[in-house]
Amino acid sequence: MIDFMEILPGRQRLKRVYLTLILWFFGRAIQAAARVDHGVKSEFAAMPGHYTFCLGAFPNGPFMVVGKDAQGRVRYLGSSTANRTIHLHLMFKSINLLFVTLTLQESTSTANARDRLFVSGDVPQACAVVRVMDLIQVLLLPKFLAKLAVKRYPDWSLKRRTLVRAMVYIRAVAGH
Amino acid sequence: MEMPEYFEFCGRVNLVAGHDALEQIPGLLLSMGAKNLMIITDQGVSRAGLVEILVQSLDSRITVRTIQDEVPPDSDIDIVHTLARRYRKNTCDAIISLGGGSVMDTAKGMNILVSEGADNLRAFTGAGVLKHRLKPLIAVPTTAGTGSEVTQVAVIADPDHGRKLFFTSHFLIPDAAVIDPRMTLTLPPHITAATAMDALSHAVEASICLAENPLSTALAHDAIDLIRCHLPRVVNHPDDPAGRLALATAAALAGMAFSNSMVGMVHTLGHAVGSVCHVPHGACMAVLLPHGMTYNYHRTQTQLADLLLPLAGEEIFARTAPRDRAQKAIDQVRQINQGLHLATAGAHAVRLKDITDKNRQILVPLHRLPEIAGTALGDGSIFYNPEDLEYDDCLMVLEAAFHGEPLDRSSIRKG
Numbered sequence A: 001m002i003d004f005m006e007i008l009p010g011r012q013r014l015k016r017v018y019l020t021l022i023l024w025f026f027g028r029a030i031q032a033a034a035r036v037d038h039g040v041k042s043e044f045a046a047m048p049g050h051y052t053f054c055l056g057a058f059p060n061g062p063f064m065v066v067g068k069d070a071q072g073r074v075r076y077l078g079s080s081t082a083n084r085t086i087h088l089h090l091m092f093k094s095i096n097l098l099f100v101t102l103t104l105q106e107s108t109s110t111a112n113a114r115d116r117l118f119v120s121g122d123v124p125q126a127c128a129v130v131r132v133m134d135l136i137q138v139l140l141l142p143k144f145l146a147k148l149a150v151k152r153y154p155d156w157s158l159k160r161r162t163l164v165r166a167m168v169y170i171r172a173v174a175g176h
Numbered sequence B: 001m002e003m004p005e006y007f008e009f010c011g012r013v014n015l016v017a018g019h020d021a022l023e024q025i026p027g028l029l030l031s032m033g034a035k036n037l038m039i040i041t042d043q044g045v046s047r048a049g050l051v052e053i054l055v056q057s058l059d060s061r062i063t064v065r066t067i068q069d070e071v072p073p074d075s076d077i078d079i080v081h082t083l084a085r086r087y088r089k090n091t092c093d094a095i096i097s098l099g100g101g102s103v104m105d106t107a108k109g110m111n112i113l114v115s116e117g118a119d120n121l122r123a124f125t126g127a128g129v130l131k132h133r134l135k136p137l138i139a140v141p142t143t144a145g146t147g148s149e150v151t152q153v154a155v156i157a158d159p160d161h162g163r164k165l166f167f168t169s170h171f172l173i174p175d176a177a178v179i180d181p182r183m184t185l186t187l188p189p190h191i192t193a194a195t196a197m198d199a200l201s202h203a204v205e206a207s208i209c210l211a212e213n214p215l216s217t218a219l220a221h222d223a224i225d226l227i228r229c230h231l232p233r234v235v236n237h238p239d240d241p242a243g244r245l246a247l248a249t250a251a252a253l254a255g256m257a258f259s260n261s262m263v264g265m266v267h268t269l270g271h272a273v274g275s276v277c278h279v280p281h282g283a284c285m286a287v288l289l290p291h292g293m294t295y296n297y298h299r300t301q302t303q304l305a306d307l308l309l310p311l312a313g314e315e316i317f318a319r320t321a322p323r324d325r326a327q328k329a330i331d332q333v334r335q336i337n338q339g340l341h342l343a344t345a346g347a348h349a350v351r352l353k354d355i356t357d358k359n360r361q362i363l364v365p366l367h368r369l370p371e372i373a374g375t376a377l378g379d380g381s382i383f384y385n386p387e388d389l390e391y392d393d394c395l396m397v398l399e400a401a402f403h404g405e406p407l408d409r410s411s412i413r414k415g
């Protein structure tokens, strides 16, 4: 008997829609947090000026492109990698592997340990971007969910847990 | 042993080990259709007369086209580019790398260029960039530590851009690792001790860090067992060929283990101490290993407890209550360090503040610890460590290692 793998184009399309939405919001949240959260701010401060990185799924996306310009402003640059110099790629080996991580079935560090993504670019910057992603997840998600994403849930001040978090949300939604 | 839900392991290694292993090289080369040799090494190895021993072990079927012995202690991209030009000029078709980690990495880097017909190594950084087999490369280690003779990684400095280039590919694993005790027989006791502790730290980290898997752990445990049985004797009797063979084999086994399951904070901090203060890698590893084990204790108790058997032997393992085994494993590593400290008349340091250079100058001053902690945050191995590490955590561990005080487990922030 031959088992055929069932192909579900509908479900794949749904995954893509979900991931596109999540990455869009994630990108805007990074831009917002780089203005209002001191942790994210200092990670970007240590990066070189004119630095662009991309997180996404190999080979056809979806992608999230974020850049720091020469003036040090951090911006979400959209979902397209076309016509851009990208200094750092954090690329999951497939859209399914990106989905597993962005639905918190696998933490970022577990995904890394299982070799789910490849990184091309300088290692110190890659480390900084992974830390930014952890911070954003803690900022955006309730504790019980964020705990699935990060190794150690941080012990933050009340202000950071409430005010800063609210500001990141408002700015991400509004796109500032 | 716990089974991970998913893991990857590549065991593509041809290990040729024994008291006359060098004599097998001509056969290995011919089986790969190669006979025009470039030997890559460094001045220290050359001065120790090891190149002559190697060349004498070859026979008339092999032509040594050129011997290059200018690899610096920290391999950089310039020497890789220079060697690639000389390889082509001398129409070589195979490479022997004879040395420690820096020589191995240089040879791997050069092999990328000569195999791909390229001029700029920077184009090949990252993982999985290489798509083809490279030229025949035989690695002959002259230290028993780095394990680079069996790993799929090369790290090469790019001083013009102030960065380190990383290369990862199964194709970088040398075609054969030839382990012959004649190559490590003349290592002085304190270097033997430090490099063995590097191998030990590879084995320990491979079995407790996030990419641990049953294959890596099995290799790691065997490596530790060999080190426990042979290291004390070899430090006291450096000219013991059987012990030297065992230690070099242990280093290769530990190399295979960590090439697949990676290393964690002992290397994160050790690389940073090395790059800020120019301390030999093995010396950092020896000092930091027990601290790294303690820091991760609450997350890796099972794995640490399992390590007690190879670290201490059956008798102590059986005598120790299961709940005490993890801590006992850490104590055992401290005891090994202490034994090496005594056997080398203090040359083997057990605290960061005791690490000195040839002129007895302190290499790691207290005021540089913050800079080291900052540098550590940029080392990729940090993500394989079981517990998270932020700046303050790095500094806390470095301070404990500096003063030689065990970490207080209650002060470690737990996730």
Ligand SMILES: [Fe+2]
Pocket (backbone or CB within 6 Å): B146, B198, B199, B201, B202, B267, B281, B285
């Ligand atoms: Fe090492």
